[in-house]
Amino acid sequence: MTQTVDRALVILASLAEGPASLEQAANRIGVHKSTAMRLLRTLEEHGFVHRQPDYRYRLGGRLFSLAQLALESIDVRVVAAPHLAALNERCGHTVHLAVYEDGEVTYVDKLESRYPVRMYSRIGKRAALTASAVAKVLLADLPEARRREVAEALEFPAYTVRSIRTPEALLEELAQVRDQGWAVDRSEYEETVNCVAVPIRGIDGRVIAACSISTPTVVAPIGTLRRLVPQLLDTAEAVSLEYGGRTRS
Amino acid sequence: MTQTVDRALVILASLAEGPASLEQAANRIGVHKSTAMRLLRTLEEHGFVHRQPDYRYRLGGRLFSLAQLALESIDVRVVAAPHLAALNERCGHTVHLAVYEDGEVTYVDKLESRYPVRMYSRIGKRAALTASAVAKVLLADLPEARRREVAEALEFPAYTVRSIRTPEALLEELAQVRDQGWAVDRSEYEETVNCVAVPIRGIDGRVIAACSISTPTVVAPIGTLRRLVPQLLDTAEAVSLEYGGRTRS
DNA sequence: GGACACGTTGCGCCCAGTGCAACGGCTGCC
DNA sequence: GGCAGCCGTTGCACTGGGCGCAACGTGTCC
Structure with a gap:
């Protein structure tokens, strides 16, 4: 615009x-230096970029703050926090909270596993749309047309041998997720990690976030993980209830 | 500009x-709606702001990514990561890595305590300049003139009864930190939390980051924490050495 | 159903952003 | 040590793009 x-x-x-020098940066976007x-300079004045001693520019600290x-203005996060903590306390595994926004699924909260083997993830990381359990839960709630649109626009990387590789297979999986009310990722993103995820619903019944438990296969095989689904559903329902009860200011 | x-x-x-409506946003900065x-709209196209269903604008997901x-482009973080992990493994307490940039001190890495009582902090959070141990370490390395300048421009909130409240007291504390090579925060920011921090130095000997151990007083009194300083110094030295050995690309 | 509030759009003015070219400091090469 | 080349910086003139205004449309509340 x-x-x-x-x-x-x-x-x-x-x-x-x-990081880039002035001229590199100018070339990257095709304008005069x-x-x-x-x-x-303007970006720097606001702290969005930072100038290194060698005169090169890199992303600045303001982005962090x-x-x-x-993150804090996403209020489902605030409501969910104590429930996720309780779940994490009870089962001891890694717990994630993720939201969908403009075609991306982002982890907005994470509680670490008590077990020594931890998985790599971080608040702010984007989840794999075609493989992660949270993405399946969030995509499954999109209107049918939008879901097809998204599925057909996606790439389907072979993260592992079990990864979903076609739009049709994904849409079928999403339909199943809608039916059963929860999603699973059986080593589809990382060979050694399984996940189960469930939806958290807003006041209008639409899915506003997804909550998941992740475990390395060495700690808990898929069967063990499946038995945790009821606990996970309880947590999600508690969050949904508390969130839905609040009036939007 | x-x-x-x-x-x-x-x-x-x-x-x-x-979040703000269009008109609110326009008023906040004093321009026509x-x-x-x-x-x-432009910010939205790039994902920096997000439009809620109620038409209000809020910060968008692109900020996360x-x-x-x-974070990843701050390479001291990469070098430090395994050393911090080892330290965290050995002592079991919360370990932080922080950097100074344009008048702000920001936590850029964090490892959680093994103990049930955890402190509130988060990667990206800004550290209190007048109270935290990491800030003291980073400020102490500034040139004398700049240090005075910064100290006099600061506010001195009374986070706790022990918080530093005047520029003079801060400068004196910083001088001591320079001398002894490490800093301490004795309940100056949170009543129940103590910290010790040490500097990590770059190839030219300047301080490029600070590394700290934090403990709730109920878990480890200040004396216990002080006895961890040698371990902390070893860690910082290992990082400094490895970092200094690398040639800046 | 009228009045209001708020987001949206078309328009013309004019200022602010643009590209150019000249300058200056730094590096390294012969 | 001087010259050449590189790269960041600055002053300037031009004009295109950003600006405020006002009219329009839609939804909401008495």
Whole structure:
């Protein structure tokens, strides 16, 4: 829409690929270096980019604080926190909370496993749309047309031999998830990790978040994990109830 | 520098205070609502703001992914990670890594305590400049003039009864930190939490990061914490050595 | 059903963002 | 040690794009 801001945001995103000199940054977005400099200066004044001693630009600290505030403004997170903690306390496994937004599924909260083997993930990480249990739960709630649209636009990387590889297979899986009310990831993203996930619903019944338990196969085989689904459903229902009871301010 | 980008970033930052309608957002930065709309649309196209079903704008998911990439581009973090993990494994307490950038101290890595009582902190959180041990370590390395400048521009909130309250007291504390090579926070930020922190140095000997151990007083009194300083110093030295050995690409 | 509130759009003005070119400091090469 | 090349910076003139205004449309509340 507004050219100047657009360019500034493109240049900011381009810095995600790594630090860049003024001229590199200008070339990346195809503008004159003096233009790039003015944009970068403005971004720097606001702390969104940082200038290293070697004059190169990289992403700045303001992104951290804003990202943190963004997390806090997602209020399902606040409501869910104590319930997730209780679940984590009870079962001892890694617990995740994820939301869907504009075609992406993002982990917005995480509680670590008590077991020594931990999985790699981080708040802010994007979940694999075609493999993770949380993504299946969130995608399954989209309107049928939108679901098909999303499925057909996706790529289907072979994370493991069990990964879903076609839109049809994904849509079929999502239909099943809708039916049974929970989703599973059997080593579809990481060879050694299984997950189960369930939906958290808002006041209007729409799915607003997904909550999952993840375990390395060495700690808990898939059968053990399946037996945790009732606990997980209880947690999700508690969150849904508490969240739905609140009036949106 | 560039007015349009400046306004866009101000409006983005203003959303950190909470979601806003178009008109609210326009008022916050004092522009016509049509102007605000064009800015917000551009931000939305890039995922930096998100439009809720009720038409209000809030911070968007792109901030998460960019913040995460920003973290990864801080390479001291990569070097330090295994050393911090080893330290955390050995002592069992909460371990933090923090950096100084443009007048702010930010936690860029964290390992949780094994003990049930945990402290509130999060990657991306900004550390209290006048109270936290990591901030003391990082500020202590600034050139004398800059240190005085920063100290005099700061506010000195009374987080607890032990919090430092004047620029003079802070400067004196920083001088001591310089001398002894490590810093302590004795319930200066949270009544029930103590910390010790040490510097990690770059190839030129300047402090590039700080590493700390934090414990609730109920788990480890200040004396116990002090006895962990040698371990902490060993860790920091190992990181400094490994980091300094690398050539900056 | 009228009045209001709020998001949206078309328009014309003019200022602010743009590209150019010249400058200056730094590096390294002969 | 001087010259050449590189790269960040700055001043300037042009014009295109961002701006505020006002009219429109839609949904909501008395």
